[in-house]
Amino acid sequence: DQQVKQNSPSLSVQEGRISILNCDYTNSMFDYFLWYKKYPAEGPTFLISISSIKDKNEDGRFTVFLNKSAKHLSLHIVPSQPGDSAVYFCAASAGGSQGNLIFGKGTKLSVKP
């Protein structure tokens, strides 16, 4: 039972354009959402997070939007750069500091020059 779903396994975008990566979740108890970026043969690295009490969080070129009623979040990258090409994982947690991080399956982003 996937509690965090990333339904697009891959996404291809032209350099300079916007990349939008989507994530859906089923557990209404999730109160934090995080995005991780992963290059081949490396571990995931933390990118940006959002609390369930917010609907938007921005950090430079990266913005995460949360729609709690739709149980949906998205990561926007503007402008996209070739170095952004990686696998992006959405993750969510519930239950305070000891809650597990539940990961989605990832979306592979390719940014073409």
Add this chain to the structure above:
Amino acid sequence: DTAVSQTPKYLVTQMGNDKSIKCEQNLGHDTMYWYKQDSKKFLKIMFSYNNKELIINETVPNRFSPKSPDKAHLNLHINSLELGDSAVYFCASSPRGSGGGSPLFFGPGTRLTVL
């Protein structure tokens, strides 16, 4: 300086063998984890330790035994390896538990192949 390091990076072994993967973090974090990324690419938590105490133990065969000699180390020992154990294993750490928005810092992963 590598924040979370794992050794070895690649491990190829025969079914039935026993093997260990070592993990060390120099971030001063209190909590360490083992995650498994299987062939379907899902990252799933296996264990979580806080200050050397086991906090989370997901449904993992008891052939897998974590050992935390101190706060900076969390090793994973696997007995009687099976084909289905082939995966990439990631160690991670965080200042506190992974809930509450505390991000995890991952190691580079250990690709285990069981023949």
